[in-house]
Amino acid sequence: MSFPWAKHYEPKNPVMQWVDSRLPLPRFVYNAVGAGYPVPRNLNYWWNFGVLAGVALVCQLITGIVLAMHFHSSAAGAFESVNVGIMRDVNAGWFLRFAHANGASMFFVVIYIHMFRGLYYGSYKAPREMVWLLGVVIFLLLMATAFMGYVLPWGQMSFWGAQVITGFFSAIPVAGDWIRVWLLGGYAPDDAALNRFFSLHYLLPFVIAGAVILHIWALHIPGSSNPTGVEVKGEQDTVPFHPYYTAKDGLGVVVFLILFSVLIFFAPDYLGHPDNYIPANPLSTPAHIVPEWYFWPFYAILRAFTADFILPAKLWGVLAMFGSILLLFFLPWLDKSPVRSGAYRPMYKVAFWVLVFDVLVLGYCGGSPAEPLYVIVSQIAAAYYFAHFLIIVPIISSIETPKPLPGSITEAVLAKTGA
Amino acid sequence: MTSLFIKSIKFLVGGAFIVVLLIALYGSVRGVIKEPPAETAEHAMHKHPEELKLASDGPFGKFDRAQLQRGFLVYKDVCSTCHSLNLVSFRNLKDLGYSEAEVKKIAKDWGTKQPVFDEKGGTWGERDNVPSDRFPKVYYPGTGTPPDLSLITKARHDGAAYVHSLLTGYDKKPSAEALAKFPEFAKTPDGMHFNPYFANLNIAMPPPLTQDGQVQYSDGTRATVDQMSKDVSAFLVWTAEPTLETRRQAGFAVLGFLIFAAFLTYGAYRSVWAGVKH
Amino acid sequence: MAIEADLAGPENPRRRDYLQYAAVSVAAVGAGVVVLPLVNSMNPSADVLAQSTTEVDLSKIEPGMAIKTSFRKQPLFVRNLTPAEIAAADAVPVSSLRDPQTLEQRTAKDHTNWLITLGVCTHLGCVPLGAGEGENRGPFGGYFCPCHGSAYDTAGRIRQGPAPKNLEVPKYNINGAIAVVG
Structure with missing residues (x-):
């Protein structure tokens, strides 16, 4: 579907005409990210992050494919192939490795901003539920891919991360221990686990790419949302994606690459953990094991459950950690407010910013050692996290009086620019 | 009735997690009040590494090749007895300013040899090192497991500063106040040595650098214990990332290009949107 | 609009x-x-480029014998030519060859009896026969590639079959009874 005023693809070049009439791929691209896709004219910079996530995915795919050419996936050789082969001997290998490791961080920065943008502007609401659901699927796939990628250099954090994360599955009643052994192909992470993680780490990004195509397809059915949350009413509300948003996204991509380059070239180990420069040692656990920063909020939720209550604490922790992500699948039906944008929802806006703060606190606690103070703070913050999605937002959506909405996107734009 | 249940399921699920968290919270708070966490010996005695300034610090930093060579001498004469440098190859030493012939000689004269397996005889022998060999593994029979030093400045918080403080920190004894709380530290266990910069406080490594002039420097630098530990720390920064300088040089070129591109894309963005209110 | x-x-x-x-x-x-x-990054990495030279002990190779060893992960043929083989190689008019070279150009000075070549057929990279004991040395008494029938003479020069060039001679020095290749 598209708006009736969307431009039609009419190739002037005879070669393109020939191709288009036999395989309408040029038309497809034109309608997806070209002049044939009308987009609300009032998108702000927060709308850049979808394209940036795509750029991050492509960077990871390219550096990853080349790195895989130099990686040895064996418990005996993985650490050396990364820290000697790739980092010292392969031409520009250090660049590939740092770009890939920091690319994962950049990917998560972008994805988190993209998700919070969706939360603030109600982008998950009808008719865009499917876009949101596919987005949560992509997020889950991304987390799995990132985790398995972190295991590959076979440092101490790789090894103990694999040990701890597969340990989640042993919380499952009855079959848990068997599932864990099955996942690892042994009783502890070793060659079998490393090889299957490598295989899946190579596979999943392509699954992500497929899910991204579905995500964009689902987006093109209703068209992009916008900061007012008011649907497009007519042609004056939109501009063609190309050249308007290609130009704006181009600027966004360059700014993204500047920050990315600062990390790669001047602080490549800043977001990493020193212990991963120690080869995996199955007989000695590091004093403080923490996952990569992008898992910290979820790690804090996991560790917040310290009391047995009907179910064992360990099972509660694992349920809550997965639950904290899975509840996002239900968000379109938890928030019943007809108003999309947080800008017109005074109570939701407050709740949103408290949630942002809450997740930052959870992240901070998740990255800190499991000392009583941090555990107490994460227990409060985790309780608020669940309260936000399952109690506060549903209640707000029925009691809140939204501010008056503008009549149309154009009206809002003209009011803002004072014309 | 059913629809009421479906409507309230979110509150039930949310409530369940919150109740369990509050029970856990009650337990943690009670635990802290009843039994405030005791101060640990590490907390009382562990010291953060002292600041160390090296030529390679900062985005414009460059290795001081003379210092790296001195640091290599310290590694060769002192550390290499117990610690390997297995991720580094002899040929890499050319980066420090050694000539091809010097590298060949260093490799040939290296105390630990390369093990060779004789396929026909089924026995292990050894041969001299050549430049393409990595520094050989060191097998240490005593207490403790001396870690490989190739990546040590990346594998410890505060990297080089940690190495320098650890090497010069053996004479710092626990304060009387701390000893009163933890009397077991009055006597260090046999075969161990107190060092406030080491995570466990007692380290198996005896003080490796004990007297000035322990290593013969040929460039006129006075080989004090502090100087030797600084030099070897600088050397170990190099072993951890020999491509450090290349990385930063490439970084400046890339950033310069991207900042130029940022101005251009900003201009293009402004020109495309010129006249369109948004 | x-x-x-x-x-x-x-x-x-x-x-x-x-x-x-x-x-x-x-x-x-x-x-x-x-x-x-x-x-x-797909070019040979520093450790591959730095691979050490290969040393070959010549003292155990009798005239008429050849050995197969390896240099940079490629097969290397070292052959001690008999005077008859040297004479046979020198008797060939250079201008008649596909890749014109004399035996002298292909061996070290004063060591014309040591024919040191890569054991890689210049056609498509198979390992020719003739270095191992009892192997078929082909119609010209040198090496014979069984893949597509290229035959090399006692100077390792291509004489028959599809290969375009003589067997490659790597850089080497002979010090006494040791040949240092690379």
Whole structure:
């Protein structure tokens, strides 16, 4: 579907005409990210992050494919192939490795901003539920891919991360221990686990790419949302994606690459953990094991459950950690407010910013050692996290009086620019 | 009735997690009040590494090749007895300013040899090192497991500063106040040595650098214990990332290009949107 | 449409186009430069390039014998030519050869009896026969590649079959009874 005023693809070049009439791929691209896709004219910079996530995915795919050419996936050789082969001997290998490791961080920065943008502007609401659901699927796939990628250099954090994360599955009643052994192909992470993680780490990004195509397809059915949350009413509300948003996204991509380059070239180990420069040692656990920063909020939720209550604490922790992500699948039906944008929802806006703060606190606690103070703070913050999605937002959506909405996107734009 | 249940399921699920968290919270708070966490010996005695300034610090930093060579001498004469440098190859030493012939000689004269397996005889022998060999593994029979030093400045918080403080920190004894709380530290266990910069406080490594002039420097630098530990720390920064300088040089070129591109894309963005209110 | 009305402002279209073309060109240059390290990373790495020289002990190779060893992961043939084989190689008119070279050009000075070549057929890279004991040395008494029938003479020169060039002679020095290849 598209708006009736969307431009039609009419190739002037005879070669393109020939191709288009036999395989309408040029038309497809034109309608997806070209002049044939009308987009609300009032998108702000927060709308850049979808394209940036795509750029991050492509960077990871390219550096990853080349790195895989130099990686040895064996418990005996993985650490050396990364820290000697790739980092010292392969031409520009250090660049590939740092770009890939920091690319994962950049990917998560972008994805988190993209998700919070969706939360603030109600982008998950009808008719865009499917876009949101596919987005949560992509997020889950991304987390799995990132985790398995972190295991590959076979440092101490790789090894103990694999040990701890597969340990989640042993919380499952009855079959848990068997599932864990099955996942690892042994009783502890070793060659079998490393090889299957490598295989899946190579596979999943392509699954992500497929899910991204579905995500964009689902987006093109209703068209992009916008900061007012008011649907497009007519042609004056939109501009063609190309050249308007290609130009704006181009600027966004360059700014993204500047920050990315600062990390790669001047602080490549800043977001990493020193212990991963120690080869995996199955007989000695590091004093403080923490996952990569992008898992910290979820790690804090996991560790917040310290009391047995009907179910064992360990099972509660694992349920809550997965639950904290899975509840996002239900968000379109938890928030019943007809108003999309947080800008017109005074109570939701407050709740949103408290949630942002809450997740930052959870992240901070998740990255800190499991000392009583941090555990107490994460227990409060985790309780608020669940309260936000399952109690506060549903209640707000029925009691809140939204501010008056503008009549149309154009009206809002003209009011803002004072014309 | 059913629809009421479906409507309230979110509150039930949310409530369940919150109740369990509050029970856990009650337990943690009670635990802290009843039994405030005791101060640990590490907390009382562990010291953060002292600041160390090296030529390679900062985005414009460059290795001081003379210092790296001195640091290599310290590694060769002192550390290499117990610690390997297995991720580094002899040929890499050319980066420090050694000539091809010097590298060949260093490799040939290296105390630990390369093990060779004789396929026909089924026995292990050894041969001299050549430049393409990595520094050989060191097998240490005593207490403790001396870690490989190739990546040590990346594998410890505060990297080089940690190495320098650890090497010069053996004479710092626990304060009387701390000893009163933890009397077991009055006597260090046999075969161990107190060092406030080491995570466990007692380290198996005896003080490796004990007297000035322990290593013969040929460039006129006075080989004090502090100087030797600084030099070897600088050397170990190099072993951890020999491509450090290349990385930063490439970084400046890339950033310069991207900042130029940022101005251009900003201009293009402004020109495309010129006249369109948004 | 309203947007087009907006666009019809006083903006100079030439300056606008220029900026947009410049931005796109810079992006293309950037993408091109990024490809370089990716491609370069597939070149041999430093450890492969630094692979040590190979030393061959010549004292155990009797005249008429040849051994197969390896140099940079490639087979290396070292052959001690008999005077008859040297004479046979020298008897061939150089101009009649596909890849004209004399035995002297292909061996070290004063060591014309030591024929040291890579054991890689210059046709498509098979290992020719003739270095191992009892192997078929082909019609010219040198080496014979069983894959596509290239035959080399006692100087390792191509004489028959599809191979275009003589067997490659690596750089080497002979010090007494030791040949240092590489």
